[in-house]
Amino acid sequence: MAFTAFSSQAVVEQAPRKRSFIALVLLLPGILYLVLFFLAPLISLVITSFQQPVLDGDVGEYTAGFQWQNYTDAMGEYWPLVLRAFGFAIIATVLALIISYPIAYFIGVKARRWPLLQSLLLTLVIAPFFISFLLRTLAWKQIMSDEGPIVQFLKTVAILPSDGHLTGTTFSVIFGLTYNFIPFMTLPLYATLERLDLRYIEAGADLYASPFTVFRKVTIPLSMPGIVSGTLLTFIPAAGDYINASRDFLGSSSTAMVGNAIEANFLVLQNYPIAAALSIVLMAVILIIVGIYVRRSGTEDLI
Amino acid sequence: MTSAVPAKAFEQASFEPSPAPRRRSRLRGIGLPIYTALALLFLLIPIAYTFVFSFNDSGKLNIAWQGFTLDKWLTVCNTQGLCEAFGNSILVGVVSTVVATALGTLIAIALVRYRFRFRSAISLLLFLPMATPEVVLGAGLAAQFLTLGTEKGLLTIILAHTMFCISFVVVTVKARVASLDPALEEAGRDLYGSPTQVFWRITFPLLLPGIAAAALLSFALSFDDFIITNFNSGSVDTFPKFIYIAAARGIPAQVNVIASAVFLLAIVIVVVAQVSRAARAKRLAKQS
Numbered sequence: 001m002a003f004t005a006f007s008s009q010a011v012v013e014q015a016p017r018k019r020s021f022i023a024l025v026l027l028l029p030g031i032l033y034l035v036l037f038f039l040a041p042l043i044s045l046v047i048t049s050f051q052q053p054v055l056d057g058d059v060g061e062y063t064a065g066f067q068w069q070n071y072t073d074a075m076g077e078y079w080p081l082v083l084r085a086f087g088f089a090i091i092a093t094v095l096a097l098i099i100s101y102p103i104a105y106f107i108g109v110k111a112r113r114w115p116l117l118q119s120l121l122l123t124l125v126i127a128p129f130f131i132s133f134l135l136r137t138l139a140w141k142q143i144m145s146d147e148g149p150i151v152q153f154l155k156t157v158a159i160l161p162s163d164g165h166l167t168g169t170t171f172s173v174i175f176g177l178t179y180n181f182i183p184f185m186t187l188p189l190y191a192t193l194e195r196l197d198l199r200y201i202e203a204g205a206d207l208y209a210s211p212f213t214v215f216r217k218v219t220i221p222l223s224m225p226g227i228v229s230g231t232l233l234t235f236i237p238a239a240g241d242y243i244n245a246s247r248d249f250l251g252s253s254s255t256a257m258v259g260n261a262i263e264a265n266f267l268v269l270q271n272y273p274i275a276a277a278l279s280i281v282l283m284a285v286i287l288i289i290v291g292i293y294v295r296r297s298g299t300e301d302l303i
Numbered sequence: 304m305t306s307a308v309p310a311k312a313f314e315q316a317s318f319e320p321s322p323a324p325r326r327r328s329r330l331r332g333i334g335l336p337i338y339t340a341l342a343l344l345f346l347l348i349p350i351a352y353t354f355v356f357s358f359n360d361s362g363k364l365n366i367a368w369q370g371f372t373l374d375k376w377l378t379v380c381n382t383q384g385l386c387e388a389f390g391n392s393i394l395v396g397v398v399s400t401v402v403a404t405a406l407g408t409l410i411a412i413a414l415v416r417y418r419f420r421f422r423s424a425i426s427l428l429l430f431l432p433m434a435t436p437e438v439v440l441g442a443g444l445a446a447q448f449l450t451l452g453t454e455k456g457l458l459t460i461i462l463a464h465t466m467f468c469i470s471f472v473v474v475t476v477k478a479r480v481a482s483l484d485p486a487l488e489e490a491g492r493d494l495y496g497s498p499t500q501v502f503w504r505i506t507f508p509l510l511l512p513g514i515a516a517a518a519l520l521s522f523a524l525s526f527d528d529f530i531i532t533n534f535n536s537g538s539v540d541t542f543p544k545f546i547y548i549a550a551a552r553g554i555p556a557q558v559n560v561i562a563s564a565v566f567l568l569a570i571v572i573v574v575v576a577q578v579s580r581a582a583r584a585k586r587l588a589k590q591s
Contacts, residue, residue: 020419020420023418026413026417027409030407033466038440038466045447102338103338106335110336115581121343124346125343127346127566129523130569131349132562133527133529134529135353135554135558135562138546138554139349139350142356143348143349143352179349182346239436240436241436241438243529248551249550259438263533266445267533279438279442282439283435283436283439286434
């Protein structure tokens, strides 16, 4: 400290400006990158969503305009897909939460005494990340196929009619979405439950609360940050997903979600304005839902 | 713990030591581990399936089990375009990881260490890419490339992947920066270390575990990304895109071989990292 004492005056005078200059140097490249490749694309998506076709132009040729009609056209044609996307995403998120909570509780609370077991179980939770998401979904398609063991079994016990299928149904799409996002739900839940102070639970039990009441009034509220980030990490990608619902994977044309319509319009039909309008609708609804949800659950500091 | 003792005493003194809750708790005692084991097994089913079917002696379609063979492991690159797609995935993953990790680490340091204006706007800009569905990110970039007339290819894939990795790097590294004691850097400055010396010899080594974790996460995100890639790749294939296209007509077993090999490698990396961390913790515990 003695060394800086000599120059302390100069340092004090320069400090604030110099500091904010360093911050600028550190922030600028990354922030500029996000402005150019995240913010600007969102703006061009908005612009594209209002474009109109070129008169006598080829397929896929559009010009700047203010075609509000793109939105009404898109919603008129695809509103069932939008509803389905959010319905499927909500069901899959709730199922993933119900399935993941006990896993996270066991690893984060019960397995605390055995760190080696804890890290082994965590590795198993993240193991699906190391194999392609598409391949995992395709593996389920094969397992649930008409010749597969599950369908054969369900038919012999007459749960499924003899001409029934599992793939290509609402069930298989929601199943796939739930399966694929369980690790995204389990990890944040684990992160909060792992730090849960067990003395609060003991205190609840000491005050004669039943295990269920302790769970409802102590454990759940204390693990709220994990529940919020887990549900967001599941709900957002699930609402925009189009792999599970795709015909080549677990879905059929009757299970298509809004993501399927965006992909088809953008990459196949070259109907960019409709794809852009659907993307903006999807993004807007997600932001509204997330905004309300985050505010109501009281954890606003996400980054 | 201390409060549990009187509670136990009360319980014993009470007139009706009801056996029901105790039996339930004993049942829950084994119920939860069994449930966890079954749930984890469920998570691993598709992985086991993929691995087993990489040894299937199948023709073009790898659906029914035809018998065991090692052929597919030995002839991986015979499938047209597969190894090229895999190579593209590695290239894209490495380049976008390096760029995203560098940019994200700088932002993380700035967020923890410095005060600046527009802080909440910058936080929002960092949070939004994580709250935007991939299909919107992909379509947005594709719309921009379309407007600019940029031809889609490896470069556009790399630009896209770097974008969605930055925020995840920031979140990961930020936690590490926040746990760093500023006194260590101060000591370096007091000993006449120049800012660059202080950064490379003190800050960077201390941040390295966080940076490494962020880089691994970035690479995993990039390597497995399909949706954003699909919108911005043009005619270039990556490994996931190859799978998506092949899914329409049937996946060759060689795809399972690559996926299984990558899986095994990743598991080895994770286990080595965990074992070395445990060993370091033990060593530190011994020292103190």
